[in-house]
Amino acid sequence: xxxxxxxxxxxxxxxxxxxxxxxxxxxxxxxxxxxxxxxxxxxxxxxxxxxxxxxxxxxxxxxxxxxxxxxxxxxxxxxxxxxxxxxxxxxxxxxxxxxxxxxxxxxxxxxxxxxxxxxxxxxxxxxxxxxxxxxxxxxxxxxxxxxxxxxxxxxxxxxxxxxxxxxxxxxxxxxxx
Amino acid sequence: xxxxxxxxxxxxxxxxxxxxxxxxxxxxxxxxxxxxxxxxxxxxxxxxxxxxxxxxxxxxxxxxxxxxxxxxxxxxxxxxxxxxxxxxxxxxxxxxxxxxxxxxxxxxxxxxxxxxxxxxxxxxxxxxxxxxxxxxxxxxxxxxxxxxxxxxxxxxxxxxxxxxxxxxxxxxxxxxxxxxxxxxxxxxxxxxxxxxxxxxxxxxxxxxxxxxxxxxxxxxxxxxxxxxxxxxxxxxxxxxxxxxxxxxxxxxxxxxxxxxxxxxxxxxxxxxxxxxxxxxxxxxxxxxxxxxxxxxxxxxxxxxxxxxxxxxxxxxxxxxxxxx
Numbered sequence: 001x002x003x004x005x006x007x008x009x010x011x012x013x014x015x016x017x018x019x020x021x022x023x024x025x026x027x028x029x030x031x032x033x034x035x036x037x038x039x040x041x042x043x044x045x046x047x048x049x050x051x052x053x054x055x056x057x058x059x060x061x062x063x064x065x066x067x068x069x070x071x072x073x074x075x076x077x078x079x080x081x082x083x084x085x086x087x088x089x090x091x092x093x094x095x096x097x098x099x100x101x102x103x104x105x106x107x108x109x110x111x112x113x114x115x116x117x118x119x120x121x122x123x124x125x126x127x128x129x130x131x132x133x134x135x136x137x138x139x140x141x142x143x144x145x146x147x148x149x150x151x152x153x154x155x156x157x158x159x160x161x162x163x164x165x166x167x168x169x170x171x172x173x174x175x176x177x
Numbered sequence: 178x179x180x181x182x183x184x185x186x187x188x189x190x191x192x193x194x195x196x197x198x199x200x201x202x203x204x205x206x207x208x209x210x211x212x213x214x215x216x217x218x219x220x221x222x223x224x225x226x227x228x229x230x231x232x233x234x235x236x237x238x239x240x241x242x243x244x245x246x247x248x249x250x251x252x253x254x255x256x257x258x259x260x261x262x263x264x265x266x267x268x269x270x271x272x273x274x275x276x277x278x279x280x281x282x283x284x285x286x287x288x289x290x291x292x293x294x295x296x297x298x299x300x301x302x303x304x305x306x307x308x309x310x311x312x313x314x315x316x317x318x319x320x321x322x323x324x325x326x327x328x329x330x331x332x333x334x335x336x337x338x339x340x341x342x343x344x345x346x347x348x349x350x351x352x353x354x355x356x357x358x359x360x361x362x363x364x365x366x367x368x369x370x371x372x373x374x375x376x377x378x379x380x381x382x383x384x385x386x387x388x389x390x391x392x393x394x395x396x397x398x399x400x401x402x403x404x405x406x407x408x409x410x411x412x413x414x415x416x417x418x419x420x421x422x423x424x425x426x427x428x429x430x431x432x433x434x435x436x437x438x439x440x441x442x443x444x445x446x447x448x449x450x451x452x453x454x455x456x457x458x459x460x461x462x463x464x465x466x467x468x469x470x471x472x473x474x475x476x477x478x479x480x481x482x483x484x485x486x487x488x489x490x491x492x493x494x495x496x497x498x499x500x501x
Contacts, residue, residue: 022259022282023241023243023258023488024217024465026489028465076399078393087407088406114407114425114426131448131466133466139301140262140301141258141282
């Protein structure tokens, strides 16, 4: 068993560099917008209307209403589409939660996610927080690099960050000087 | 495999020397019960001594531990689906005793009360393996449904498995390693918990947002309690009268009457709460997204403390003093 010792130590100490296994990953982005929460919610609270503010989105089609159970099909400019369903719409709390129905690895290299978007007051303006939990594109123990945890984290954080920047630009641009 | 414990100590020694790590409550702390928290993102196990407001120093246990379970003699067992390993930890001593290489993606884990066997679900292999708790050798396997998630073992050696993608619970007789029944439950069954009398099994269904109640004698669902959101963890009070369910979507611990499912309380906790355990008059909830553990007083049904832990806590286990 003496030969096993260095291998075992290596396994334990080198883990952070590897990308294996079905471990849920976090995506967490937020932005401050110079507008009242109600004004921000008026734009972002329309679940199917993401195409109006997300710069990566070519178009979005809603179905099934804007309450819990409502759906949107989001087609991305870079290709692929996201079929998402609303789990909960809470307009009074300015928050909604939704999840991906079926993965489309062309759109985002993830196999599933749930996410929550919340608008809350911050100073004279608002903070929008968009966070979620996802699994990488290939949940086997030997995923290719483009379907790894790291690839999923990069893509999800970029998609959420791009969206919030677009939302800010749309609202603050519309609000005028 | 007789050399494995030596390797385990060697590995820990390497970690201690290299990283300056130690585990467990501070020396001299007379904790009757200690809650241990496994963090999947950080790859650590931390101890929360009774009434502690901060976690102990993390022990590096290897990558991505998904679930942790307590065994006898102060042992803790962790399943690592990413690396195909099971880690055996001496809780009180704060050391890794052994690391077993296990086939497939070990996820759910249960330990026999005598500490002889481990039962490990293979997430991608749709089976449960029985391992020697001493050597890690596979002693037998039994096919279950797709994506076995939580496992719970009763005092008579009956193992219940939440088959997440098959919407069922598999019932396994561990003496023969045969599946003796399957019971249809809600959508996305993930976690399960027995009441103290062991005549009721509660299953948290992630996708249908409810809890299935199984009569373990009749082996059928006798009630379905609506929770809403995404129930990811479940525990039963020591008197069997209340059940505690984490709702990952809302960030709540939902307290239900065990008889009729009536809502007793909705306690806000951290974001994406998952595992929940009960000890004495407290519930402990692992807040996966918030990297914290919420402590809830069972009498007031309020959060009394929120303790920071390393990245991605999902699972908790309790060691009591007479086991240590």
